[in-house]
Amino acid sequence: MAVQVRRLMKRQDFVDCKLGRRVPTQSFVIQVLEKPEEAGLGVGFTTSSAAVGNAVARNRARRRLKAVFDEVCRLNPAAAGQGLWLVIVAKAPILKIEHAYLLKDMRKALAEAGVSC
RNA sequence: CCCCUGCACGGGGUCACCGCGAGAGUAACCCUCUCGAGGAAAGUCCGGGCACCCCCAAGCCACCGGCCGGAGAAUAUCCGGGCUGGCCGCUCCAGCCAGACCAACAGGGCCACAGAAAAGAACCACCUGCGCAAGCAGGAACGGGUGAAAAGGUGGGGUAAAAGCCCACCGCCGCUCUCAGCAAUGAGACGGGCGAGAGGAGAUGGCAACAUCGCCUCGAAGGUAACCUGCCGGAGGGUGCAAUACCGAAUAGGGACUCCCAGCGACGCGGCUUGCGUCCGACGCGGAAACGCCGAGGAGAGUCCGGGUUGGCAGCUCGACGCCUGAUGCAAAUCAGCGCGCAGAUGAAUGGUGACCACUCCCGCAAGGGAGCACAGAACCCGGCUUAUACGUGCAGAGGAGAC
């Protein structure tokens, strides 16, 4: 069964997640907040200009993170998890890391965050 | 031929798997189809469209622009022409590039230091007079020196000494005329270095202030208007799609009515009352003050009303649009044909991965291997400007005559 995933939209949601648990990897950080009333998962992406660079680099970083997350969790029928908000924050080396490593890091980080996949 | 610099144009392609946004096919889901970043999307420097507010009569203030002509909705835009400057050590021609390129006699301000003096110039030296001398008075911008800048240059005349004071040539300036040009402007001719201003006396007009006219004497001439300013021209101004319009929860707050509770300083009206009037009166507002104005309950329940936040929806993409073809024009551009094309997101889609082919570089005899592939991401929409840009292509970076 697939996981129900919703995009986080409001600024307040992102601010709330800053208080949550942090799961770091080489190229990104996941901030996890327990939200029991959330039926599935809420997920947001942050690519700051200070960490990543100009607008083209920010777009590319966000799209790669989305693609990796979709492949590992959102479109994976085996994935399971609920009641969590995840904010995935890009770090500087993200654009230099190969896709396979990003997949590996994402699996590991999501497992640590409480999502099985 | 190579390198570098500048300008213009272009600024990757194909396939597979998995995804995203919008629209259509449907009333909706599934599903299918179509479309889905740029020349700068950037900086936000100009100009508009559009929306709201203010003023809606004109003018002043403030603002913007400034060679001429044309284009354009408009501009600090574009095109053509002129002039000036740079390339360039002297001159001229042609070439390329650049130019915020009206006025310094409307007026004011400023021009440090140096220098006698920085704008109605006398320090030294010069000349004249007085004086034994020191010096004083006057004449006089030729020389010295200072400076970014010192009141045209050369020669001659002239003089006490001098000076455009006069003359010749040259330069510059403005006026007039002729020719060319729509014009800016250019070529030539003629006359002139006069004028502006100050002072004086006079005539005419006028009650007067004053105006006009000619005469006499003196007599300025630098730079800066991206300092104030004057002149000419322009546009109603301001805010900006986070404009603006509509829909509209929950919570809090506002208003009206009803119910409930409490009913309080004094006096009067009133049969009584929670009613009415007057005085006093906390807090508040105006005022320097005097004083004036306003003028009293709640902690509750219900109903209704309007404001308004998160949110939603409209604005939101076909338009002064781009390409192509034809006509006009040196060109910017305009007109015609309708032949082709058309992103609309809102924590924000336009992608991720893999393979192959282009292109460039490196290693290698080769097979092949490795690395790179710029600047950069729409956010209401247009016209410009500016800045960034690997690589590829094209063009230019240059010449002639004379003098030394």
Place this chain on the structure above:
RNA sequence: GCCCAUGUAGUCCAACGGUAGAGACAGAGGACUUAAAAUCCUUCCAGUACCAGUUCGAAUCUGGUCAUGGGCA
């Protein structure tokens, strides 16, 4: 996205268009002290964010880049 403001020593900041640049704190040295703090004296540190233009002359005036900061739902 839109609208503004500001850039000067290590830091905070002055400076009519005129020798290119004042202070304060900090730093260094010295005096005082047994030693330190405080205080006093001396000294060091800028070429005014960058690039052009106007001007005899620019931190200042004008234009353009870059950086930083702020406001608007």
